[in-house]
Amino acid sequence: MxxxxxxxxxxxxxxxxxxxxxxxxxxxxxxxxxxxxxxxxxxxxxxxxxxxxxxxxxxxxxxxxxxxxxxxxxxxxxxxxxxxxxxxxxxxxxxxxxxxxxxxxxxxxxxxxxxxxxxxxxxxNIPTSHNTDISCSIGYVACLEIVGQSKRYWESAVRIRHLDRLAAIPGSADFANDPGTGHRYYSLLERQLRLQIDLAETTCNIQTVMPHRANTRDYEECMGAAYSSLWQQMKPAAD
Incomplete structure (x- = not known):
């Protein structure tokens, strides 16, 4: 060592x-x-x-x-x-x-x-019996960080899936004879994702501004769930 x-x-x-x-x-x-x-x-x-x-x-x-x-x-x-x-x-x-x-x-x-x-x-797959507790009590930095890490990974997964959708448009047979419509579809997908994220952020903020509810962990968890939902909505039909 x-x-x-x-x-x-x-x-x-x-x-x-x-x-x-x-x-x-x-x-x-x-x-x-x-x-x-x-x-x-x-x-x-x-x-x-x-x-x-x-x-x-x-x-x-x-x-x-x-x-x-x-x-x-x-x-x-x-x-x-x-x-x-x-x-x-x-x-x-x-x-x-x-x-x-x-x-x-x-x-x-x-x-x-x-x-x-x-x-x-x-x-x-070696069996272990180690401590798996993540404390969410006072001094709950690990609890907060694991939620934030999840949210960051889900956000990245959504961005990657979104870019894959956009990248498929120029070569799509649906728009081979109508590139103008393909460009509009591309722009609409971009706008749709921005609006969906804006809505999720607004919803999560509303849930955490009520008295005694303002909590960074709650917001990060809410956004992580929202990104997960978006990722699943964007899942290709063939998957």
Missing amino acids: ILALCITATAPQADTRLTPWLFDLQKQFTECINTTDTPYATCDDVLGAGFTLRREIGYALDTCLSIDIKGCATAFNDAGFPAARLNIANLPPCTMLGRLEEIDIRYLPENNCIEHIADTIERD
Whole structure:
């Protein structure tokens, strides 16, 4: 294992929490939306599972930095991960984060050990019993971030599907003899999406401005659901 810096040691205060925005779960999200009939709730669960898996691996690895290999294996077993099957004692070269109490984590380095172990578990469907809780109580940064991450992924999925629809218009047989109508159809689709997003934003704002309801998490969750609905409406008939 190779020790690597996450940020300079002069950071004013270390943030020892591993939160969702630290991890890139785009691959897990994309696989989910392409393989389920109920994408919004199901894929939110996938994002939560991907995050908590990596969070708990990160904390187990943090323990490993202050103990020997045998103790590291014990730390993984205690955290709900099968150390022997993961071959924790003989990991291939990968990058550690450093002690969480001493660094301020802003990004994960390339070839980091957290992602290496998580990929192995997900790829091989290795059973685990790690902590999967995402607290939404006071100091609920992880709860807020996972909702925001979901909304961002859904928004991106809508933009991609929208661009695919637009890209298909110039070569469509429907407009081969009438390019003017094709251009108008293109413009209408653009306007339709803008209006649909405007309506969703207005609706979600209305739901969160009532007394005692103003809440960033509620708004992000509402918009995530709205983007998911738009994505499904735009789904090609042949899918």
